Amino acid sequence: MSIRATAPVLCTGLSFAWPDGTPVLDGLSWAAGEGRTGLIGRNGSGKSTLLRLIAGRLVPSSGSVHVAGDPGYLPQDLTLAPALRVDEVLGVASARAALHAIEAGDTDEDHFTALGDRWDVEELTEAALDRLGLGHIGLDRTVGEISGGEAVLLRLAALLLARPGVLLLDEPTNNLDRPARHRLYDAVTEYRGAVIVVTHDRELLERVDQIAELRAGAVRTFGGNLTAYETAIxxxxxxxxxxxxxxxxxxxxxxxxxxxxxxxxxxxxxxxxxxxxxxxxxxxxxxxxxxxxxxxxxxxxxxxxxxxxxxxxxxxxxxxxLRDDDAIRIDLPGTAVPPHRTVLTIEHTRLRTGRRVDDLRVHGPERIALTGRNGTGKTTLLRTVAGQLPPAEGDVTVHVPLRYLPQRLDLLDGRRSIVDNIAHLSPHATGNRIRAQLARFLFKGGRADQLVETLSGGELFRATLAALLLADPAPQLLLLDEPTNNLDMDSVSRLAEALAGYRGSLIVVSHDLAFLDRIGITRRLDLDADVAGETSGEA
CATH class of the missing domain: 1.20.20 (F1FO ATP Synthase)
Structure with a gap:
C-alpha cells in the first residue's frame, strides 16, 4: 500500500466555491503526513476553508477528503454558549452525573450504562485541565465566567480528551497570553496523533515536523520547521x-x-x-x-x-x-498629536471586571501596550475607553477622535459586500475613494464586491481596518485588540511598519512581543499589577 493511501488526511481533486460563486479551491490534491504539519499561506488563499473541509464542516463542490478516524477541530472563530458548563464543553457531563448518582446510592442501570468504565472521569478531566493551566476554573462553572483565551484552551482540552486521530487547529494561539501559549505549544508537541495547524505564530511553526504551503490553489510540503522552510524558499x-x-x-x-x-x-x-x-x-x-x-x-x-x-x-x-506577493499598503491618517496634548484621562475608575485604574493619562503620540494574563480585563479596558462599556465607577474621558478595532471582528454586515459596508459606514466618502482605499488592502476590482461573510479571518481584518481608516474625522487615538490575529506573516510586517509611522496615540493589546517591539511601544500598562495605574517606563 502506498504512503499516500495510508496518509492521515488525503484530499483528491478538491474544489469549493461560496454560494455567490466566489471560488476558493479548484482541483486541489494533497496528502498530509504523520506528525505535526504547519499549514501556511497568504490571507485568502483558502487555509481555513481547507481545514473546514477536512473537518467535515463544509461540503466540497467536487472531489473527496479521506481522514483516518474522526477529526478533532478547533476553529479560529470559536463561539461557545455562555450558559454551557465546563463539563458539558468537555463532553463529560453525563458521565459525571451518572457517577455522582451512583455514589449517592442510585443503582439505576442507566447510570452504569452512561458511566461505562470511566470511573476516574473526574480525575482524568481535571488532570487534562491542569496540563493546560485551567485547573482553577472547576467543572461546574459556565463558559460565561471564563475569558476568551480560557475558552480556547477549554475546547482544546475537550479535543485532547476525545483523542481524535487527526487534530485540526485554526489559529489556536489567538488571544492567548504567553503562559497559555506555551502550554498549548507543549500540548501540540506531546500529541501522539497527526496535527494540522493553521497559524502565523512563528514559535508554534518552529515546533512542527513539516510545513505545507497553500499557494496558487496547490499545496506544497517542505520537510522541517519554519526556519527550514524559509531557508529552502x-x-x-x-x-x-x-x-x-x-x-x-x-x-x-x-x-x-x-x-x-x-x-x-x-x-x-x-x-x-x-x-x-x-x-x-x-x-x-x-x-x-x-x-x-x-x-x-x-x-x-x-x-x-x-x-x-x-x-x-x-x-x-x-x-x-519568482515570488512577488502583494502585501497590504496601510496609509494611516496623518494625525500628528503634539506631545503636550492630553489624549485620554482615566481617574479613580473601577472596570466591570473589578480591576481598578486609579490614574492613567495619555499624552501626545504615546503608544501603550496593555499586558496581563487572560481574564485580567484588557479588552474590558479598551471597550470602556471606546465608550462601549460604562465603568463601574470613576471617569473616563477621551479628548480626541478615536477608533476601536475589536478582537472579535463584528463591525461589518456579513450579508453586504465589502464596498457596500464601507459606503454605509462612511457616507461622505466617494465610491472612487472607497475603491482606491480597498485596493490598498488587496481588494481590487471585483474583489471589493465580495460578500463579507465569505472572507477569511485575515481578509475580514483588512476590510474592517479599511473601514476604520476612512472615518471622518480621522482617528487621533487608535485602540487595537489583538490586531495580528489571523494575519499572515507578511501582513503583520506591513501592519507593524504602518503603525510605527502613525503619529497619533495608540493603545494596543497583543501577546505578540516581536510585533510590540516593532511598533515602538513607549509604555506598558500591566493589568496583573495590584494597582492598574502603575506602568513601566520605556519599553
Whole structure:
C-alpha cells in the first residue's frame, strides 16, 4: 500500500466555491503526513476553508477528503454558549452525573450504562485541565465566567480528551497570553496523533515536523520547521532570480539578432535592386535572386521567431518561479498629536471586571501596550475607553477622535459586500475613494464586491481596518485588540511598519512581543499589577 493511501488526511481533486460563486479551491490534491504539519499561506488563499473541509464542516463542490478516524477541530472563530458548563464543553457531563448518582446510592442501570468504565472521569478531566493551566476554573462553572483565551484552551482540552486521530487547529494561539501559549505549544508537541495547524505564530511553526504551503490553489510540503522552510524558499528564490536575469538577457539577445537579420535582409534587397538598376544584372537573374532571397528570409524568419518564442517562454517560466506577493499598503491618517496634548484621562475608575485604574493619562503620540494574563480585563479596558462599556465607577474621558478595532471582528454586515459596508459606514466618502482605499488592502476590482461573510479571518481584518481608516474625522487615538490575529506573516510586517509611522496615540493589546517591539511601544500598562495605574517606563 502506498504512503499516500495510508496518509492521515488525503484530499483528491478538491474544489469549493461560496454560494455567490466566489471560488476558493479548484482541483486541489494533497496528502498530509504523520506528525505535526504547519499549514501556511497568504490571507485568502483558502487555509481555513481547507481545514473546514477536512473537518467535515463544509461540503466540497467536487472531489473527496479521506481522514483516518474522526477529526478533532478547533476553529479560529470559536463561539461557545455562555450558559454551557465546563463539563458539558468537555463532553463529560453525563458521565459525571451518572457517577455522582451512583455514589449517592442510585443503582439505576442507566447510570452504569452512561458511566461505562470511566470511573476516574473526574480525575482524568481535571488532570487534562491542569496540563493546560485551567485547573482553577472547576467543572461546574459556565463558559460565561471564563475569558476568551480560557475558552480556547477549554475546547482544546475537550479535543485532547476525545483523542481524535487527526487534530485540526485554526489559529489556536489567538488571544492567548504567553503562559497559555506555551502550554498549548507543549500540548501540540506531546500529541501522539497527526496535527494540522493553521497559524502565523512563528514559535508554534518552529515546533512542527513539516510545513505545507497553500499557494496558487496547490499545496506544497517542505520537510522541517519554519526556519527550514524559509531557508529552502530563500535558496529557490536566489536560483529563480538568477534564471530570471539570464532569461531576460537571452530574450534581449534574440530580439537584437532578429533586428540584425532584418537589417541584413533589407541591405541585400537594396543591393539586388541597385545591381539591376546599374544593368549589372539581367531581369531573369534579378528575379531568380529575389526568389532565393525571399525563401532565405522566410527560413531565417521562422528560425528567429522560434528562438524568440522559446526565449519568451523561458522568461515567463522564470517569472512564474519568482515570488512577488502583494502585501497590504496601510496609509494611516496623518494625525500628528503634539506631545503636550492630553489624549485620554482615566481617574479613580473601577472596570466591570473589578480591576481598578486609579490614574492613567495619555499624552501626545504615546503608544501603550496593555499586558496581563487572560481574564485580567484588557479588552474590558479598551471597550470602556471606546465608550462601549460604562465603568463601574470613576471617569473616563477621551479628548480626541478615536477608533476601536475589536478582537472579535463584528463591525461589518456579513450579508453586504465589502464596498457596500464601507459606503454605509462612511457616507461622505466617494465610491472612487472607497475603491482606491480597498485596493490598498488587496481588494481590487471585483474583489471589493465580495460578500463579507465569505472572507477569511485575515481578509475580514483588512476590510474592517479599511473601514476604520476612512472615518471622518480621522482617528487621533487608535485602540487595537489583538490586531495580528489571523494575519499572515507578511501582513503583520506591513501592519507593524504602518503603525510605527502613525503619529497619533495608540493603545494596543497583543501577546505578540516581536510585533510590540516593532511598533515602538513607549509604555506598558500591566493589568496583573495590584494597582492598574502603575506602568513601566520605556519599553
Amino acid at each position: 530563500a535558496t529557490e528564490q536566489e536560483a529563480a532570480e538568477r534564471a530570471h536575469v539570464t532569461a531576460r538577457a537571452d530574450l534581449a539577445r534574440q530580439r537584437r539578432d532578429l533586428a540584425a537579420a532584418h537589417t541584413r535582409q533589407a541591405r541585400s534587397a537594396r543591393y539586388g535592386k541597385q545591381m539591376y538598376a546599374d544593368n549589372r544584372l539581367d531581369k531573369t537573374s534579378a528575379q531568380t535572386m529575389k526568389r532565393a532571397a525571399q525563401v532565405s528570409r522566410g527560413k531565417q524568419q521562422a528560425v528567429h521567431d522560434q528562438r524568440l518564442a522559446d526565449a519568451q517562454d523561458r522568461l515567463d517560466a522564470a517569472e512564474h518561479r
